[in-house]
Amino acid sequence: MPRETIRTMCPMNCHPTLCGMTVTVQDGSLVSIEGDETNPDSQGFLCMRGKAAHEIIGNPGRLLGPLIRAKRGSPDWTPTSWDDALDTIATRMQAVGPKAVGFWQGHGNAANDYGFGLKRAQMERFANLYGCQFWDPAMICWGLGAFGAGLTGAVETSTKEDLSAHSEMIILWGANTVSQASTLKHVEIAKRRGARIVVVDVRRTEASALADEVILLRPGSDTALALAMMHVIVADRRWDADFVDQHTLGFSALKEHLQTMTPQWAEALTGVTAERIVGLARSYAAIRPAMIVIGGSSLHKGGNTYEAARAIACLPALTGNFGKPGGGLGPRHGGRSHGAGFASQAAAERRVPGDYVPNQLEAIVEALETGAVKVLFAIGSNLLSSFPDTNRLRAALAKANLVVAYDIFSNQTIREAADIVLPGTIWLEEIGAKATNTYVHLSDRAMTPAGDSRPV
Numbered sequence: 001m002p003r004e005t006i007r008t009m010c011p012m013n014c015h016p017t018l019c020g021m022t023v024t025v026q027d028g029s030l031v032s033i034e035g036d037e038t039n040p041d042s043q044g045f046l047c048m049r050g051k052a053a054h055e056i057i058g059n060p061g062r063l064l065g066p067l068i069r070a071k072r073g074s075p076d077w078t079p080t081s082w083d084d085a086l087d088t089i090a091t092r093m094q095a096v097g098p099k100a101v102g103f104w105q106g107h108g109n110a111a112n113d114y115g116f117g118l119k120r121a122q123m124e125r126f127a128n129l130y131g132c133q134f135w136d137p138a139m140i141c142w143g144l145g146a147f148g149a150g151l152t153g154a155v156e157t158s159t160k161e162d163l164s165a166h167s168e169m170i171i172l173w174g175a176n177t178v179s180q181a182s183t184l185k186h187v188e189i190a191k192r193r194g195a196r197i198v199v200v201d202v203r204r205t206e207a208s209a210l211a212d213e214v215i216l217l218r219p220g221s222d223t224a225l226a227l228a229m230m231h232v233i234v235a236d237r238r239w240d241a242d243f244v245d246q247h248t249l250g251f252s253a254l255k256e257h258l259q260t261m262t263p264q265w266a267e268a269l270t271g272v273t274a275e276r277i278v279g280l281a282r283s284y285a286a287i288r289p290a291m292i293v294i295g296g297s298s299l300h301k302g303g304n305t306y307e308a309a310r311a312i313a314c315l316p317a318l319t320g321n322f323g324k325p326g327g328g329l330g331p332r333h334g335g336r337s338h339g340a341g342f343a344s345q346a347a348a349e350r351r352v353p354g355d356y357v358p359n360q361l362e363a364i365v366e367a368l369e370t371g372a373v374k375v376l377f378a379i380g381s382n383l384l385s386s387f388p389d390t391n392r393l394r395a396a397l398a399k400a401n402l403v404v405a406y407d408i409f410s411n412q413t414i415r416e417a418a419d420i421v422l423p424g425t426i427w428l429e430e431i432g433a434k435a436t437n438t439y440v441h442l443s444d445r446a447m448t449p450a451g452d453s454r455p456v
C-alpha cells in the first residue's frame with residue numbers, strides 16, 4: 001500500500017496546548033510522527049512526550065484482547081471474547097440494579113476527543129438513560145480552578161491570539177510556558193510588542209526567563225496575594241467604577257471583606273513584601289488591557305485552593321478588563337473561549353430521576369465502602385493512582401462485586417482491583433475530534449485497531 005500521511009493531534013492533551021501531529025503510515029505500520037507545521041495552534045511543535053508517542057504503537061504492553069480472572073490480584077488472567085465479557089458484565093449489572101453501577105472515567109477517555117467530549121457524552125447518555133452513576137475526571141486538579149473561576153462568573157477565557165495582539169500586561173499566574181507551549185509564542189509576540197510580563201509562581205520556572213518581574217510566593221498563598229492586590233486597588237480608588245456598577249454584583253461586600261487584607265497581612269502569608277504587592281497591584285490597575293493567565297492545576301492542589309481562582313477572577317472585574325481586547329483571563333486548562341460551545345449527546349434532560357452519588361471523590365469512595373455502588377467501570381482511568389489515600393480506595397474497591405477496566409495498557413488499578421479488562425483503541429486507530437481554545441480539529445483514522453481492541 002502507498003505511504004499515507006494524515007494530520008492528527010497528540011493524544012496527551014496538554015490543554016490548552018493540544019499540539020498537532022502528522023503521522024505517516026505504510027502497510028499498516030508507523031513510519032513517522034512529526035509536529036504538524038500547518039497546525040495553527042502548535043505550528044509544528046511537539047514536546048518530548050509528543051515525540052515519544054510512537055512508543056505506544058506496537059508496544060508489547062498493549063492490551064489486545066478482553067481478559068477475565070477468577071481472583072483479584074492474581075496474575076492469572078484468562079483471555080475471553082468481547083461477547084462473553086459483555087454478557088458477564090450485563091448479568092452482574094442486572095443483578096445489582098442501575099443505582100449500584102458507576103462509571104468513573106479518566107482523562108484516557110478523552111485522548112482523542114478533548115474539548116468535544118464525545119466519548120464522555122456517550123457514557124453519560126448511557127448512564128442517564130439507564131439510571132446509573134457517572135462521574136467526571138475534572139473533579140480533581142484543574143476542575144477546582146474552573147470551579148472557583150466559574151463561581152465568580154469568569155466562565156469564558158480570552159484567546160492567545162488576543163493576548164499577542166492586544167495585551168499590554170500579562171500576568172502568568174502559576175502558568176509555566178513549558179506546559180502552555182502554544183500560548184508561549186503569543187506571550188513572546190506580546191513581549192516584543194512591549195507588553196509587560198509578570199510571573200507569579202512558587203518557584204522560578206522557565207517562564208521567568210520571559211518576565212520583567214518574577215514574584216515568588218509561598219505555596220497555597222495565591223488567594224492572599226489576589227485579595228491584597230484588590231485591597232490596594234480599592235484603597236487607591238483605582239477600580240473601574242462603571243464596569244463594576246454595570247457588570248458585577250457584591251462590590252460593597254467585597255470592599256468590606258478586603259478591609260483587613262492589607263499588603264502587610266498578605267506579606268506574612270505569601271512571603272512577598274508589602275511593597276512588591278503594592279507595586280504589582282498598582283501596575284495591574286494602571287496598565288490596560290491586562291490579561292491574567294491562570295495555571296491549569298498548580299494553584300489548586302491544596303485544601304480549598306479553588307478560592308485562589310475565585311479571588312484572581314475578581315481582579316479583571318475590578319479593573320474592567322473583562323470583555324476588552326487583550327483583557328480578562330487567558331487560555332486556561334479546560335476553559336472555553338467566547339462563542340465556543342457544542343451540542344451534547346448526553347441526554348441530561350432524560351436522566352432517570354433518583355438520588356445519585358455526587359461528582360466528588362470522597363463521596364464515591366464512601367459509596368464503594370457502604371456498598372451503594374457495587375459494579376464499577378474505570379474507563380481510561382487508573383483511579384488507584386488518582387486518589388490521595390490509595391490504601392483506603394484499595395480497600396473500598398475490594399468491596400465491589402465487579403470492577404471493569406477499559407484501557408490501552410495495564411495499570412495499578414487493573415493489576416490490583418479489576419476483574420475484567422477491556423482493550424481500548426489508541427488515537428491513531430479511531431476517528432478523532434478535538435476542540436482547542438480557538439480551533440476545531442477532525443482527525444482521520446490512520447491504522448486498523450490492534451488485536452481485538454475497540455473504541456469505547
Ligand code: SF4
Pocket residue numbers: 010011012013014017018019045046047048049050051181
Ligand atoms: S505539549 Fe507535548 S504532550 Fe502536550 S500536547 Fe503538545 S506534544 Fe503532546
